[in-house]
Amino acid sequence: MRIIEGIRTAVLELLSKFSTEEGEDGRFPLQLTGVMVAHGNRAGYNFSLFDVTEDEILLSVQMGSVIVYLGFEGEEELDEEEYPELVEALLRAVMPEVRALASAVEKSSLKGPEILYDRMSTEMREFVYDIIMRHLEGKSVYDQVEAA
Secondary structure, three states, X not given: OHHHHHXXXXXXXXXXXXXXXXXOOOXXXXXXXEEEEEEEEEEEEEEEEEEEEOOEEEEEEEEEEEEEEEEEEEOOOOOHHHHHHHHHHHHHHHHHHHHHHHHHHHHOOOOOOEEEEEOOOHHHXXXXXXXXXXXXXXXXXXXXXXXO
């Protein structure tokens, strides 16, 4: 029960970051709309950014064998040129909570991908469900392109 409480606390802390965190204009430019966790095929430390729609992104952060997926929605179209600064700010903002969530998930009995928070749009949810299916099938979440 303590482990599940650790997962719950980490998710609530993540949510509170984006209800109170302030950006340059007094608000953080993104709203956290989804949190999902999954286990990777191998342990590692990595992050990736997925462009879902014009105003939605999915940030994945792998810590050890746990991958934390965070869905974000902006109030307006997100400019790809701003992604490096945006990802840096997001990682800086969420790392303590992502670390706590990954640690709690690693200690828990969660086996498969689990959506822990869902206020996602239909497009984001479809994208996340595709990632869930790829995890369940043991496939890479990254689209592979064959060389010509």
